[in-house]
Amino acid sequence: MYKHTGSRGSGAPGWVLQRITGILLVVVVIGHYFIMHADPASGHTYSAVLERMHHPFWKMFDLTFITVGLWHGLNGTWGIFRDYELKPAVSLTIYGIIILSGIAFWVLGVNTILSF
Amino acid sequence: MIKHQYDVLIVGAGGAGLRAALEIPEGFSCAVLSKVSPTRSHTGAAQGGVGAALGNEEEDSWEWHMFDTVKGSDYLGDQDAIEIMTKDAIRAVIELEHMGMPFSRTPEGKIAQRRFGGHTRPENPNDPDSKRVAVKRSCYSADRTGHVMLHTLYENCLKQKVQFFSEYFVTDLIMSAGQRLDSSRSSGQGNVCVGLVALDIATSEVHVFHAKAVMLATGGYGRIFRITSNAHVGTGDGFAFVYNNGLPLEDMEFVQFHPTGLWKLGILISEAARGEGGILLNNKGERFMERYAPTVKDLAPRDMVSRAILTEIREGRGFKGSDGTYYVQLDVTHLPKEVIDDKLPEITGFARTYLGVEPTKEPIPVQPTAHYAMGGIPTTVDGEVIKDKKSTKVPGLYAAGEAACVSVHGGNRLGTNSLLDIIVFGRRGGKAIAKFIKDTDFAPLPNDAAERTVSTIDRIMNSKGKEKVGALRMELQEKMMEKVGIFRNEKDLKEMTSEIKSLRERYQEVSIDDKGKVFNTDLMEAIELGNLIDTAEPIIYGALVRQESRGAHSREDFPNRDDKNWLKHTLIYKTDGAPKVDYKPVSITRFQPKERKY
Amino acid sequence: MKVTLRIQRYNPEKDSEPYYQEFSLEVDDDKERILDILHRVKWQYDGTLAFRRSCAHGVCGSDGIRINGRNRLACSTLLRDVNYRKPIVIEPLPSMAIIKDLIVDMSDFYKKYEAVKPYLTSNAPPPENERLQSNEDAEKLFESAKCILCACCTTSCPSTWSDGNYIGPAALLKAYRFAFDTRDDAADDRLDVIDTPDGIWRCHTIFNCVEACPKEINLTWHISQLKKRLAEREM
Structure with missing residues (x-):
């Protein structure tokens, strides 16, 4: 009796991951704020960024940020759409846009990080 | 007009009707008609428990339960029926547990039991004539026993895929001269029940239901009285169907008034309030029960307390309410706050919610409230409706629950015996119907049925x-x-x-x-x-x-x-x-x- | 003192859409129940007013309606529980089809309730006596077993408003009632039913259901227990 667009199997992993990524984001976003915005010198000078980005820890930090942030944000967005009764075609289109844009931004982000 | 045909029709989806429906075997069609959605039935309002001599908390026996019921009935209850009920009680309650009813439990995990008015055992178990003391016999689920029983029975009906006609208002029985296998019993006009007429409330369409057997499980008639604990739907429909079709009603003069209904609303304040130490006061602030029952005082039997309250009011010692009726006060303000909150939460909750009275600070206005019909449609111990003093049966017509008079309650019903009545005699009625429909054909429906x-x-x-x-x-x-x-x-x-x-x-x-x-x-x-x-x-x-x-x-x-x-x-x-x-x-x-x- | 009820009316045989009608009447004091006032409107002023009711003390669940924007039982709400100095707005429960006046079509609500298989299923044949269950285990069910199926919770839930297929808090509570019963063997079946896109994951812990429940059941807590149970099952 229930609609099934975009559903495969249980919703439990998605629910758990949304919470885990949420917790990770709290940590990563605070870290991001301190290095990028709290001290303009470390965030806005090319040399400082360049130096930091050569460090593997910061690469991992930013890779985590982009992966977790994208997944959390897009899964949440999809969740909002799923709260409405949508026609299957509309639902599928939105789902497609979310997946494709997610992949595109992730590839772009990862490329950028790894190019340092 | 829409016509239907079912082997069995059950009118009323309270405990008795639902329990009966569970007995109809596969291969036979059965429909339950109710003027409200099944879980709205008034069985759900019962709080205290269902009586059965399980002996989970202390020694007990069905014979002691039988004695209490006979004595409580003021010896008007039929002892053969009471024996059946109190014996079967143990099996019936365990069956409810098997059906999934959530009970409160003892430390060993058995069904918990507590004391209730009128239920006793001999102080010395070996001497049946020794002094009687209160016994833990009421099997309960917090203070919502009737509610969970109703839901459990309804859930089991869903499991068995029983068909419901919800919000169908039955208006009449269809009686006919009928040709039956046992034609000896069906001489004369209108002696066989062949169906019923109902109104689909949503559309006002009249439906004619043709059946081999009809069971009336229509509950009580509390709404005949100004102050009642009964639901608005307790309008005595089943009694009227039977009475209007020339069949008798038994012991109708026995109406139980519970002494402590909330003033104006009739909502029940259980005797537990007095059991915990609450007292009744008149407008002079006197604890008047001391005069009527010097030994047991406020814990005297229901009928006695009700009479005392009314006497006080008649002699000018009641309080006049804004609606013109009179009340007395139930005072629990002297009780410790823990007792009120832990042991009487539902009761004090009612006073707070419905009268805006804070029971820890001010007395609760109460007046006797019409509570239960001991009399009703006369039946055999198998729910078969009878039509005279020789217990001649009316083929095809059955009754159970408060609508029926088996009679197990006689002149006065004991607390916890109403929930017991519905599960024991609902089941027996259902079994009798199951047997009846196997070797009976549909009798012709009169043309003027509706x-x-x-x-x-x-x-x-x-x-x-x-x-x-x-x-x-x-x-x-x-x-x-x-x-x-x-x-x-x-x-x-x-x-x-x-x-x-x-x-x-x-x-x-x-x-x-x-x-x-x-x-x-x-x-x-x-x-x-x-x-x-x-x-x-x-x-x-x-x-x-x-x-x-x-x-x-x-x-x-x-x-x-x-x-x-x-x-x-x-x-x-x-x-x-x-x-x-x-x-x-x-x-x-x-x-x-x-x-x-x- | 005088109070005014502003009642949403709709008769499908006459009206193309609902409208509001005001009734002003004298009441004794602020301790009168909304249900009694509705009855007086019906019995003294306008017999066509239609609403459901039965027990009149909060155990049958018939008279869930919307009073001043909140889902409540008419029988368990006194005048003093609402602002009666302004007209009291009485409407049917939201998000359900209106049949007439305050009467809504409950069939979808019951269908969702039935979807969770609301009956005990045990694989083992029952013992001669009762099954044993500790009182702690029994008491874990009591709050959920208090439910009177009035639909106040489900119709107060924004997830229900946006997605009519969402199974809703009342049915989830019923799923809890059986999935957490130590005597039950069909928890997996019930979890399968609620572990769907229109199932439990549409609950965003908004807490409207908790606020609406006239029996003071903490629905969101019960739903969270089910979510945890599902997470344990899947991971």
Whole structure:
């Protein structure tokens, strides 16, 4: 009796991951704020960024940020759409846009990080 | 008009009806009709528990339970039926547990039990004549036993895929001369039940249901009285169907009034409040029960306390409420706050929610409230409706629950025995039906089956009369409360016989505002008012003929019990004039009548 | 004192859409129940007013309606529980089809309730006596077993408003009632039913259901227990 667009199997992993990524984001976003915005010198000078980005820890930090942030944000967005009764075609289109844009931004982000 | 055919029809989706439905075997069609959605039935309002001598908390036996029930009934209960009920109680309660009913539990994980008014055991188990002390016999689920029982039974009906016609209002039985296998029993007109007529409330369409067997599990008639603990749907429909089809009603004069209903609303404040130390006060601040029952005081039996409250009010020591009725006070303010919060949460919650009274700070206004119908449609111990003192059966017609009078409650019902009654006799009725439909064919349906219903509806819908349902019902309720309530006497009852005649005439002039077809609750209430008036008549006549005081029936002009002349059941038949009265013997097997004192 | 009820009316035989009608009447004090006032409107002023009711003390669940924008039982709400100095707005429960006046079509609500298989299923044949269960285990069910199926919670839930297929808090509570019963063997079946896109994951812990429940059941807590149970099952 229930609609099934975009559903495969249980919703439990998605629910758990949304919470885990949420917790990770709290940590990563605070870290991001301190290095990028709290001290303009470390965030806005090319040399400082360049130096930091050569460090593997910061690469991992930013890779985590982009992966977790994208997944959390897009899964949440999809969740909002799923709260409405949508026609299957509309639902599928939105789902497609979310997946494709997610992949595109992730590839772009990862490329950028790894190019340092 | 829409026609249906089912092997079995059950009217009412409370405990008795649902329990019966579970007995109808696969391969036979069964439908349950209810004027409200099944879980709205009034079984759900029962709080205290269901009585069974499980002996989980302390030693107990079904014979002690039987004795208490017989004594509680003031010896009017049929002892063969009471024996069946109290013996079967143990199996019946365990079966509910197997069905999934959530019970409170003992430390060993068994069904928990607690004490309840009137349930006792001999102090010395080896000496049945030793002093009786209270016993833990009431199996409970917090203070919502009836609610979880109703839900459990309904859930099991869903599991068995029982068919429901929810919000179908049954208006009449279809009786016919009928040709049956057992033709010896069906001589004469209208002796066999072949179906029923119902109104689909959502559309006002009249449906004719043809059946081999019909069970009435329609509950009580509390709404005949101004102050009642019963639901608005407790309008005595089943009693009226039977009565209007020339069949008798038994012991209708026995109406249980619970002493402590919330003032104006009638909502029950259980005796647990007094059990924990609450006391009753009159307008002089006196603990008046000390005068009526010097030893047990506020914990005297229900009928006694109700009579005491009314006496105080009559002698000018009641409080006058804004609605013109009088009340006394139930005071629990002296109890520790923990007792009120932990042991009486539901009760004190009711006072807070419904009267805005804070029971820890101020007394609760209470007055006796019409609570339970001991009498009803006479049946055998297998739910088969009978039509005379020789217990001649009416083929195809069954009754169970509060609507029926087996009789296990006699003159006064003990607490926890109503939930027991519905599961024991609901099941037995269902089993009897299951057997009956196997070797019975459908008897032909009369052509004019729905005529009475259709003409009643036409009359009410087209009437331009001056009488209004609400006003007429209020008049009936107030008069019944005043004259056929806790105290009765010949003068009042005689007055009521002419009152009821005039109310019935005025009922013919009832008109309604709603002329539509969709959910016409105005029409429904008008038909229910007719049922109330029809049910009131046998109550009045039963009370008038019974010249004694027994159990809940208290005659000021005959204050004593009279076993020589009145140890018998009354049967009241409708006629064109004054109803016909007949009597049926009481079954006495194990316990000879003794004076009832506690 | 005088109070005014502003009642949403709709008769499908006459009206194309609902409208509001005001009734002013004298009341004794602020302790009168909304249900009694509705009855007086029906019995004294307008017999066509339609609403459901039965027990009149909060155990049958018939008279869930919307009073001043909150889902409540008419019988358990006194005048003093609402602002009666302004007209009291009485409407049917939101998000359900209106049949007439305050009566809504409950069939979808019951269908969702039935979807969670609301009955005990045990694989083992029952013992001769009762099954044993500790009182702690029994009491874990009591709050959920209090439910009177009035639909106040489900119709107060924004997830229900936006997605009519969402199974809703009442049915989830019923799923809890059986999935957490130590005597039950069909928890997996019930979890399968609620572990769907229109199932439990549409609950965003908004807490409207908790606020609406006239029996003071903490629905969101019960739903969270089910979510945890599902997470444990899947991971």
